[in-house]
Amino acid sequence: MKKIATGNKAVAEAVKQAKPEVVAVYPITPQTEIVETIADYVTSGQLASRFIPVESEHSAMAACIGASITGVRTFTATSSHGLLYMHEMTNWAAGARLPIVMANVNRAIGPGWNIWAEHTDALQERDTGWLQVYVATVQEAYDATLMAFRIAEHNDVLLPVMINLDGFSLSHNMQPLDTVEPGDFIPPCHLPHAIDPKNPTSYGGLTGPNDHFRFRWDIERSMRDSVKVIEETQKEFAKRFGRSYGFTENYRCDDADVILIAMGTFGKEAEVAIDLLRKEGINAGSMRIRWFRPFPKLDLAGKEVVVIDRDYSFGSGGILAQEIVAQTKRDVYSVIAGLGGQEVTYDDLADFVRKRRIGEEFWFGVTGNV
Amino acid sequence: MFEIRIHSRGGQGGVTAARLIAMAALHDGKYATACPFYGAERRGAPVVSFVRIDDHPIKVYSQIRNPDLVLVLDESVMSVVDVLNGLKKGGRVLINSAHKHEFAGFTTSNVDLTGIALRDHLVVAGSPVLDTTVLGALAKMGICSVDSVKKAIREMFSDEMNVNAEEDAYREISL
Numbered sequence: 001m002k003k004i005a006t007g008n009k010a011v012a013e014a015v016k017q018a019k020p021e022v023v024a025v026y027p028i029t030p031q032t033e034i035v036e037t038i039a040d041y042v043t044s045g046q047l048a049s050r051f052i053p054v055e056s057e058h059s060a061m062a063a064c065i066g067a068s069i070t071g072v073r074t075f076t077a078t079s080s081h082g083l084l085y086m087h088e089m090t091n092w093a094a095g096a097r098l099p100i101v102m103a104n105v106n107r108a109i110g111p112g113w114n115i116w117a118e119h120t121d122a123l124q125e126r127d128t129g130w131l132q133v134y135v136a137t138v139q140e141a142y143d144a145t146l147m148a149f150r151i152a153e154h155n156d157v158l159l160p161v162m163i164n165l166d167g168f169s170l171s172h173n174m175q176p177l178d179t180v181e182p183g184d185f186i187p188p189c190h191l192p193h194a195i196d197p198k199n200p201t202s203y204g205g206l207t208g209p210n211d212h213f214r215f216r217w218d219i220e221r222s223m224r225d226s227v228k229v230i231e232e233t234q235k236e237f238a239k240r241f242g243r244s245y246g247f248t249e250n251y252r253c254d255d256a257d258v259i260l261i262a263m264g265t266f267g268k269e270a271e272v273a274i275d276l277l278r279k280e281g282i283n284a285g286s287m288r289i290r291w292f293r294p295f296p297k298l299d300l301a302g303k304e305v306v307v308i309d310r311d312y313s314f315g316s317g318g319i320l321a322q323e324i325v326a327q328t329k330r331d332v333y334s335v336i337a338g339l340g341g342q343e344v345t346y347d348d349l350a351d352f353v354r355k356r357r358i359g360e361e362f363w364f365g366v367t368g369n370v
Numbered sequence: 371m372f373e374i375r376i377h378s379r380g381g382q383g384g385v386t387a388a389r390l391i392a393m394a395a396l397h398d399g400k401y402a403t404a405c406p407f408y409g410a411e412r413r414g415a416p417v418v419s420f421v422r423i424d425d426h427p428i429k430v431y432s433q434i435r436n437p438d439l440v441l442v443l444d445e446s447v448m449s450v451v452d453v454l455n456g457l458k459k460g461g462r463v464l465i466n467s468a469h470k471h472e473f474a475g476f477t478t479s480n481v482d483l484t485g486i487a488l489r490d491h492l493v494v495a496g497s498p499v500l501d502t503t504v505l506g507a508l509a510k511m512g513i514c515s516v517d518s519v520k521k522a523i524r525e526m527f528s529d530e531m532n533v534n535a536e537e538d539a540y541r542e543i544s545l
Contacts, residue, residue: 002396003393003396004389004392004393004396004402004404030408115408116408166431168405168408169405169431170431172405172406172408173403173404173405173431174388174389174392174402174403174404174405175392175402175403175428176396176401176402265431266431268429268431269429269430269431269432271429272429272430343432343433344432345432345433345435346430346432
């Protein structure tokens with residue numbers, strides 16, 4: 001059924017249909033609408049979850065971990081400082097191989113205090129062992145949330161999944177949403193190492209120097225195996241519901257000489273910039289990175305690359321640009337734009353391509369080259 | 371693409387109006403997005419919302435700079451905000467006012483939405499409800515169909531009072 005919904009409502013709707021047994025959350029702007037909506041589903045009887053209103057995000061993730069280890073489906077949502085407050089526990093969730101699903105509404109980190117979109121919050125979680133997907137429309141927020149449960153709980157993966165949506169520009173954007181009946185698209189959760197009172201086991205025990213690396217490798221092995229699971233899940237989703245997704249969303253890339261790469265809503269607005277550039281005779285295409293972990297194999301042979309980073313690693317560079325440079329062994333034009341909700345239009349995006357200086361870094365809005 | 375910028379004050383229903391317009395456009399078989407610009411809102415502060423309507427999926431997220439239509443739900447914001455900023459040449463302005471505002475180069479319509487809301491007893495927490503009445507004005511302008519506007523209002527509000535107010539606004543607005 002088609003309706004108008006915000007990105008936050010779309011996530012909550014998908015969660016309702018995925019029926020997690022436990023939802024443990026703490027509100028934080030701009031994610032609060034997800035918490036409120038799920039709380040409303042639970043109190044009105046539309047969702048039979050145990051809703052745990054915890055006192056902090058650290059506790060939210062800890063409660064999800066405790067619930068998940070019993071083998072039940074779990075969900076939480078957060079943003080910015082909330083995500084960073086969870087950090088110890090996000091590592092634990094991945095290390096304990098728990099398929100927790102979390103929506104993170106991307107928001108800048110203070111100080112200075114800021115509630116608007118930026119990706120640095122989620123990218124500070126990139127080495128935790130969580131799968132990360134970045135969405136760009138209300139429909140995609142819904143679709144990706146449904147798929148996240150199936151991917152996380154797949155026994156070849158058993159890693160937590162984070163769905164990322166841009167604060168306000170997507171979380172509060174009202175767009176058409178077509179909901180589906182997921183049916184058996186998300187099979188029942190089966191955690192092979194769930195607590196079983198008939199077979200007592202210890203959890204979180206000491207792993208010595210002869211064992212620890214094996215557990216680390218096991219996370220990486222599953223992360224690599226998740227590529228196939230993501231592909232299969234997206235294919236099955238397209239077959240059942242008619243909407244297809246890839247690791248990246250490519251727009252007019254095939255015959256392009258220069259590719260504009262971004263994540264989130266900039267990656268969608270980039271398509272408008274590409275149409276502008278094409279009219280000017282510039283053979284440009286855009287690539288929206290959807291899955292950041294596992295990071296996709298990119299085919300950029302023979303093309304110039306402009307990367308938009310809505311994030312930064314101080315003393316090094318744009319985080320997405322680093323990933324692309326490391327993988328493709330090439331120089332890019334690295335643009336830092338949109339931090340803390342900085343307004344960036346499709347004209348600006350087109351301008352980044354027009355004025356590209358491969359090998360250099362440019363901070364949008366900062367005078368001159370830095 | 372048809373772009374609308376709504377100027378109001380926090381609590382007057384500017385965001386709800388944006389949502390209702392998007393819902394009505396969807397019923398008309400079009401694509402629509404609606405987004406408020408979020409700042410440090412508080413009741414009474416000037417706020418801006420955006421609506422885009424198109425025959426194709428909308429890929430633009432940045433703020434509307436050159437609207438086709440500007441809606442002013444509270445005429446007092448005009449003393450602190452340049453509501454005409456970026457309005458397309460020959461664009462349209464709709465002002466909720468009992469007075470007659472005119473702007474050279476633009477088609478200006480004045481309609482007393484506040485008066486209609488008060489008369490129809492559409493008052494919540496002491497404030498007149500403007501978001502449904504404004505839909506009547508939009509229907510009259512042909513931006514959304516009358517049927518879709520009513521459908522959107524009925525989806526959001528369970529009573530018929532809002533539909534009546536929308537009908538009054540449709541009747542009383544002079545374009």
